[in-house]
Amino acid sequence: MPDLLIELFSEEIPARMQARAAEDLKKRITDGLVEAGLTYAGAAAFHTPRRLTLALSGLLAESPTLREERKGPRTDAPEKAIEGFLRGAGVTRDQLQEGDDKKGAVFFAVIEKPGRPAAEIVAEVLDTTIRNFPWPKSMRWGTGSLRWVRPLHSILCILTDEAGAEVVPLDIDGIKTTNTTEGHRFMAPGRFAVSSFDAYVSELKRRFVILDATERADHIWQDATNQAFANGLEVVEDRGLLAEVAGLVEWPVVLMGEIGADFLGLPPEVLQTSMKEHQKFFSVRNPKTGRIERFITVANRETRDQGVTILAGNQKVLAARLSDAKFFWENDLRVAKHDGMEAWTAALSNVTFHNKLGSQAERIERIAALAREIAPALGADPDLAEKAARVAKADLSSEMVYEFPELQGLMGRYYAEAAGLPAEVAAACQEHYSPLGPTDDVPTAPVSATVALADKLDTLTGFWAIDEKPTGSKDPFALRRAALGVIRLLLANDVRGGLVHLIGRALRSILAAQHLIAQAKFEQELAAADQTYAKIMQTDIATIEELMIELDNMVLEAQTNTPDVGNSSTQLSTDGDKELKHLPNVATDLLAFFHDRLKVHLKDEGIRHDVIDACLAMPGNDDITLLVKRARALSDALKTDDGVNLVQGFKRANNILTQAEEKDGVAYEFGADIKFAEAEEEKTLFTALQAAEPKIAAALEAEDFAAAMAAMAALRGPIDAFFTAVQVNSDNDVVRRNRLNLLSTIRTTVLKVADLTRIEG
Numbered sequence: 028m029p030d031l032l033i034e035l036f037s038e039e040i041p042a043r044m045q046a047r048a049a050e051d052l053k054k055r056i057t058d059g060l061v062e063a064g065l066t067y068a069g070a071a072a073f074h075t076p077r078r079l080t081l082a083l084s085g086l087l088a089e090s091p092t093l094r095e096e097r098k099g100p101r102t103d104a105p106e107k108a109i110e111g112f113l114r115g116a117g118v119t120r121d122q123l124q125e126g127d128d129k130k131g132a133v134f135f136a137v138i139e140k141p142g143r144p145a146a147e148i149v150a151e152v153l154d155t156t157i158r159n160f161p162w163p164k165s166m167r168w169g170t171g172s173l174r175w176v177r178p179l180h181s182i183l184c185i186l187t188d189e190a191g192a193e194v195v196p197l198d199i200d201g202i203k204t205t206n207t208t209e210g211h212r213f214m215a216p217g218r219f220a221v222s223s224f225d226a227y228v229s230e231l232k233r234r235f236v237i238l239d240a241t242e243r244a245d246h247i248w249q250d251a252t253n254q255a256f257a258n259g260l261e262v263v264e265d266r267g268l269l270a271e272v273a274g275l276v277e278w279p280v281v282l283m284g285e286i287g288a289d290f291l292g293l294p295p296e297v298l299q300t301s302m303k304e305h306q307k308f309f310s311v312r313n314p315k316t317g318r319i320e321r322f323i324t325v326a327n328r329e330t331r332d333q334g335v336t337i338l339a340g341n342q343k344v345l346a347a348r349l350s351d352a353k354f355f356w357e358n359d360l361r362v363a364k365h366d367g368m369e370a371w372t373a374a375l376s377n378v379t380f381h382n383k384l385g386s387q388a389e390r391i392e393r394i395a396a397l398a399r400e401i402a403p404a405l406g407a408d409p410d411l412a413e414k415a416a417r418v419a420k421a422d423l424s425s426e427m428v429y430e431f432p433e434l435q436g437l438m439g440r441y442y443a444e445a446a447g448l449p450a451e452v453a454a455a456c457q458e459h460y461s462p463l464g465p466t467d468d469v470p471t472a473p474v475s476a477t478v479a480l481a482d483k484l485d486t487l488t489g490f491w492a493i494d495e496k497p498t499g500s501k502d503p504f505a506l507r508r509a510a511l512g513v514i515r516l517l518l519a520n521d522v523r524g525g526l527v528h529l530i531g532r533a534l535r536s537i538l539a540a541q542h543l544i545a546q547a548k549f550e551q552e553l554a555a556a557d558q559t560y561a562k563i564m565q566t567d568i569a570t571i572e573e574l575m576i577e578l579d580n581m582v583l584e585a586q587t588n589t590p591d592v593g594n595s596s597t598q599l600s601t602d603g604d605k606e607l608k609h610l611p612n613v614a615t616d617l618l619a620f621f622h623d624r625l626k627v628h629l630k631d632e633g634i635r636h637d638v639i640d641a642c643l644a645m646p647g648n649d650d651i652t653l654l655v656k657r658a659r660a661l662s663d664a665l666k667t668d669d670g671v672n673l674v675q676g677f678k679r680a681n682n683i684l685t686q687a688e689e690k691d692g693v694a695y696e697f698g699a700d701i702k703f704a705e706a707e708e709e710k711t712l713f714t715a716l717q718a719a720e721p722k723i724a725a726a727l728e729a730e731d732f733a734a735a736m737a738a739m740a741a742l743r744g745p746i747d748a749f750f751t752a753v754q755v756n757s758d759n760d761v762v763r764r765n766r767l768n769l770l771s772t773i774r775t776t777v778l779k780v781a782d783l784t785r786i787e788g
Contacts, residue, residue: 028068029188031083031149032224034208035157038077038177042274044163045074046240048176051161052079059152064090065145073238075277077212080238082224086186090142099123099134109134146186150197150204153184157199171200183208183221192222210234211278213328235278235328244273250281251323255311258283262323263299263310272307276327282334283311284322284342290349293356294441295319300431301352306345355426362425363442371424372417378424383493384537390485391420393536398481400532404524405480407473408451415455416478418443422456436460451475462512465628469519480516480529483509487620488533491613496620510624517651525649526621530614618649625651634662637787644782653730660732661781669740676746677773677783683755684770696775699768703761708745708752709769715745716772723779735780746773 033056040048053072060067060083068085099112102125113120116136124135158173165174173179184195184204197204207218208227215234221227228238237243248262248269255262273279290298295312298319302308309323322345326337362370376388384390395416402412422428422439439456451474458475459482461467470476486509490496497506516522622643626636642648642657664670688694701713719738726735755770757763777783 028085029088029145029186029193030224031067031081031086031145032183032185032187032221032227033081033153034181034183034227035079035179036077036181036183036208037175037179040074040076040079040176040274042076042271044176045076045079045274046270048160048162049074049079049081052081052156055156055160056081056152057083059155060086060148063148063152064142065148074240074274075236075238075243076275077277078208080227084224086145088188089144090148092139092142095138095140097136097138098128099136102132102134112136146193146195149184149186149195153182153195154197154199157182173200173202181205181208185221187223211236211328214278237278240270240273243276243279244269247273247279247281247325250279251283251309254281254283254323255321258311258321259313260311260321261314263312263319265303265309268303268307268309272309272325275307276325278327278329280326280329280334282324282326282338282341284324284338284345286319286321287342287346287349290346290353291318291320293349293353294438296434296437297352297356297427297431298349300434301348302345304431304433305348306341308341308345351430352427355430359422359425359427359438359442360445363446367446367448368418368421368442371421374424375420381489381493381495383495384489387420387423390489391417393489393533393539394419394478394481394485396536396539397485397533398477401481401529402473402477404522405473405477405520407477411449411451411474412455412477412481414448415452415459415474416481418448418452419456419459419478419482455479462515464508465511465631469515471519473520476516476520480513480522481533483512483516484529484533485536487513487617488530488613489537491617491620492534492537496616506620507624510621511628514621514625514628514651518655521652523650523652525647526618526651527614527649530617534613621651622648625654629655629658632659632662634658635787637785638662638665641781641783641785644785656730657732657781660736663733664736664740665786667740669743670736672747673740673743673777674783674786676743676750677777679750680746680770680773681784684767684774687756687767695764695767695771697768699765699772703765705762706749706753708748709766712745712749712769712773715742716769716776720776723776727779732780739777739780742773742776 033052035052049072053070057067057070065087067083067087070081070083073080073082097116099116100108109120112134113123113136116138118136118138122136124137125132126135127133157175157179160175162174162176165176166178167174168178179202182197182199182202182204183206184197185192185206186195187193192206194206195204206222207220208231209216209218210231211234215236219230219234221230231238237246251262286298295310295318299310302310302322306322306324310319311321311323312318313320322341324338324341326334330337362368372388372391375391376386378387379385380387380390395413398416399409399413402409419436419439422435422442425438425442427438428435436457436459440453443453443456444450451472454472455470455475455478458470458472459478461479462469470479486504487506490504490506495504502508622639626639629639630636638661639654639658642654642661645657647653665674684695699713701710704710704713719742722738723735726732726738753766755763755766757766
C-alpha cells in the first residue's frame, strides 16, 4: 500500500487561516478519495506560513472493482421501457439477464465498474480540491484563472511504495506537480527533491523549516520562558498570540528586548495590548512588582549578530508605539483628574448608541436611573450605584480607548481611581461589562453587579422595544449573551424578585426618556408658533404618560404577587406614537426569551428541558433564582428510582382521573374520605397523603425544594401499592367516586411541587 504526500507551496498564508486551511485540505482530499473507493490507514495535516501539507499512509493502490445488479422492467414490457433501462444502465440488450420477481419474469443488468489506479483518482480529487478550496479570502494573479489565498508556486504530489516515489501527474493553470519543494526563504533557498514523508520532514528541518506548528509553538514557549526565568522574570501567558506567532515563522528564533524606562509607568495592560496588537510581542513581567519590563519577539531567521540588529529595529518601532500610548495615558489622566470624567460623559451625547434608542449619554441616564432603583435588591448603596452607572462608560470618550477599544472598562477603572472616585465606583467601571460569556467571571461586588445588571437589562428591553430581536443564527447586538449575563448575575448574587418587575422598570426608563424628548419638541414647536405640530406632540406626550402609568401598574402587580405576564397589560388604543404602544407587552416576549436562555444555561448542569418546563408552569416563574432552585431539586429527585417511579404513578393517576372527568362530565376534587376505603393499600395511601401535605407545604413556604421533593418522592411506595392492589373503577359508585377523589388528591399534592405532566417518558 503506497503513502501519499501532498504539499501546496505558496507565498505567506495569513496566520489566522493556516490551521483551518490544513484541516480543510485533509477533509476534502480524504473525503474525495474514500468516495472514489480509496481507503487509507492514517492521515495528518500540517501547515507553515508558506505551505500546506497532507500525508496519508496505507492508501490502496487502486480502487476495488464494483459489481452492481440493477433490476429492470418485466420481460414483456414495452420496447421503449426496455430501451430506457438499457440507456440508464449503460448496457446492451445481449448483456441483460432474466430472473424471477414478485411481478413475474424481469430483466436484470449486471454493471461492473473496474477499479482505477490511485494516481488517477488522487489527481482528480486534488484538482477539484485546489480549484474549489474554501479560503475566506482569495486572489488571482498573472493571467490564469486559479484563485488562492496567495500566489501558489508549486504542487508536490507523490505516491511512495517499496519501489520508490512516483509523481502524480497534474497540471493546474500551468502549475505542474513535482517531487520537489523549497526550504527556508532566506537561510536555505533553492529546491530539493523529496522521496518520502520522513525524508521530507527531516530535510525541511535541515533546511531550517519546522513543519509541525505545535512543535514550533512549544519551541517558542520553552525558549521564551527559559530566557525570562534566567532574568528573574516571567512571560505573560497568551495562547492565542502563541498560535499566531507560530504561524508567522518557519524557523522560530526567540529574542528578548527591553522596554524603555520612560514607558514602565504605563499600566501593564496598556503595554501588553500595545505590544500584542501592533508588534505581536509577548509581555515579560516582573513577578515581584507586576510591571511589564521586557518583551519577547520571535524572528524567522538566525543572524550573525545573534539578533542584535533585529532587536534594535523592534525596540525603535516599539518606542514610537509606546510614545503614542504614553501621550494618550497622560492626557487622559489630566482630563480625569480635572473634571472627574464628566467631560467624557457629556461628549457621549454626540455618540449614537442606536438611531431608535438615542445617544450613549441618553442610555447612560437610563442605566443610572435603573441602577438606583434595583440597587437595594443587590445590597448596593443607591447613590454609589447611580454614580457608578454615570461614569462606567465615560472612558469610551478617552483617547486610550479610542486607540485600543479592547481596554474599555479597564481604563475606566484607572481613570476613576485617578479622579478620586470611590473604590466601588472604579471597580464597577471595569466589571460592569461582565460576564461576557458562559465562562467569564460574574461580578459579585454589589455596586458592580447592580450596574452590570442595569446595563444588560437596558440593552435587552431597548432592542425588544424597537423589535430588533435575534432571529435564527443572527444576533448582531449580542442579545443572547446579554440575557445569559442577566441570568448569571441573578444566580451568582442570589437576587430574589421577578424579572417582570425589572423589565417593567427598564421599559419605564425608556418611556421616561421618550417623554423628555417629546416634551422638549413640544416646547420648541410651541415657541415657534407651529400650533398644529405642537398639538400632535401633545398627543404623543399623553400617550407616553398613559403607557408610563400602565407600566407602573404592571410593576406594582409584579411586586405584590405573581402576575400572569401574558395578561399583565393590554394594547392601548390612543392615536399617539404607534412605535411605543406595544412597550408594556414586551415583558411577555422578553421573559420567554430569558426562559429559553435559561434552558441553554442549565443544560450544562445536566438539567433537562422538560424538567425546566415542569418548573416554569409553577407560580413565580419570573423569579430566576427561585426557578433554578426548584429545577435543580426536581432534577436531583428524578435521578432516583423513587422520583422516576413517582412520575409514572402520578401520570397513571392523572390519566385515569382525566378520562373519568371527561366521561362523567364532573370534576373529582371534593376530597376523598378514608371511611369509604376498602383495601389496606387504599388506607395506607390516605395516611401517606395526609402526612405528606403539611411537609410539602412547609418546605415550599421555606423554599426548601429538596425537602419538598423528598416528601413528594416518599409517596412513590404507597401509590405503587395502591395501583397494584386496587381497581379504581369499582362497581360500587360510592367507592369509585371516593377513589377518583383520592387520585385528585394525589394530583393536587404533587402539582404543588412541580407540573409533572410536562415530564417526558
